[in-house]
Amino acid sequence: MYTIKKIEAKATYSIRHAVLRAGKPISTCYFEGDEDLNTLHFGVFDNEVLLGVASFFMKNSKHFSHDKQFQLRGMAILEEHQNKGLGKILLQYCESFFREQATQLIWFNARVSAIGFYESLGYAIYGKLFDIPEVGPHIIMYKNF
Numbered sequence: 001m002y003t004i005k006k007i008e009a010k011a012t013y014s015i016r017h018a019v020l021r022a023g024k025p026i027s028t029c030y031f032e033g034d035e036d037l038n039t040l041h042f043g044v045f046d047n048e049v050l051l052g053v054a055s056f057f058m059k060n061s062k063h064f065s066h067d068k069q070f071q072l073r074g075m076a077i078l079e080e081h082q083n084k085g086l087g088k089i090l091l092q093y094c095e096s097f098f099r100e101q102a103t104q105l106i107w108f109n110a111r112v113s114a115i116g117f118y119e120s121l122g123y124a125i126y127g128k129l130f131d132i133p134e135v136g137p138h139i140i141m142y143k144n145f
Contacts, residue, residue, distance in 0.1 A: 019076035052077035066104035
């Protein structure tokens with residue numbers, strides 16, 4: 001049985017490193033704002049073993065007019081646990097949490113390889129593809145609440 005819990009920023013680094021920053025220094029897994037009071041990190045666990053993470057930063061995008069927005073960053077599920085529904089479980093839990101907090105919008109820069117996953121959960125595309133240096137092509141995606 002999987003559980004979702006709030007976690008500390010430092011708990012996200014090993015998952016971010018393995019999935020999003022493989023071959024790069026672990027220091028690239030620290031995101032500016034990770035330790036801010038309004039930043040929240042969630043983990044999906046199987047019997048206390050962390051399998052995936054998602055971080056949410058209280059940050060408004062210039063592309064949206066909503067007052068209360070959160071940016072999703074660093075969402076990752078360990079490769080050997082992908083395609084088992086864990087990303088969906090984690091993200092749906094987080095969406096419920098943010099709806100209860102009166103959040104109006106979640107937005108993020110999605111990797112091209114993840115667009116289909118996010119679209120299947122009701123996220124929409126905004127704008128055109130752009131490149132994040134040393135990471136690759138991304139596109140903005142969002143969901144209104």
